[in-house]
Amino acid sequence: MIDSSIDLPSGSGCAFCEYLRGSRPFAFVSRGHLVSTLVTREQRGTPHLLVIPNKHRQTILEVTDSEAAALLIEVRDAAFAIDAAYQRPGIAVWQNNGISAHQAIRHVHFHVAGTLDSGGTNWGEVEELPLADAKQIAERVRAHWPSRR
Numbered sequence: 001m002i003d004s005s006i007d008l009p010s011g012s013g014c015a016f017c018e019y020l021r022g023s024r025p026f027a028f029v030s031r032g033h034l035v036s037t038l039v040t041r042e043q044r045g046t047p048h049l050l051v052i053p054n055k056h057r058q059t060i061l062e063v064t065d066s067e068a069a070a071l072l073i074e075v076r077d078a079a080f081a082i083d084a085a086y087q088r089p090g091i092a093v094w095q096n097n098g099i100s101a102h103q104a105i106r107h108v109h110f111h112v113a114g115t116l117d118s119g120g121t122n123w124g125e126v127e128e129l130p131l132a133d134a135k136q137i138a139e140r141v142r143a144h145w146p147s148r149r
């Protein structure tokens with residue numbers, strides 16, 4: 001933890017760390033040395049992925065240089081895979097820090113989402129996707145993951 005003015009959402013446990021530990025099931029696209037990519041069950045795009053550091057970092061201010069590099073490479077690779085697997089007209093990338101920026105989980109994550117047929121991404125209420133459906137998305141994206149550059 002570092003000293004900052006960012007107000008984090010309350011809560012003690014961390015859902016992402018539980019997924020990474022395997023104590024709660026989730027749909028992973030990739031598990032790397034420093035970073036991982038998962039399929040959020042709140043799909044706001046077609047599809048909508050999350051890229052996270054494997055170590056618990058609450059905001060972007062806590063990310064190390066090597067994690068920052070690995071995160072952006074993973075975000076780029078996720079965009080390549082979405083482009084190849086889903087052929088969307090746009091891909092949105094966003095990352096939120098603090099309650100006033102709409103951060104909901106206190107573990108830094110980058111959203112990577114193909115745009116919807118109606119354009120843009122969904123900022124309203126979304127239904128939670130069944131885990132089996134999220135795992136199907138993960139398989140489809142993984143099949144199109146770019147090889148190392």
Ligand SMILES: [Zn+2]
Pocket residue numbers: 014015016017018055056057106107
């Ligand atoms: Zn965490």
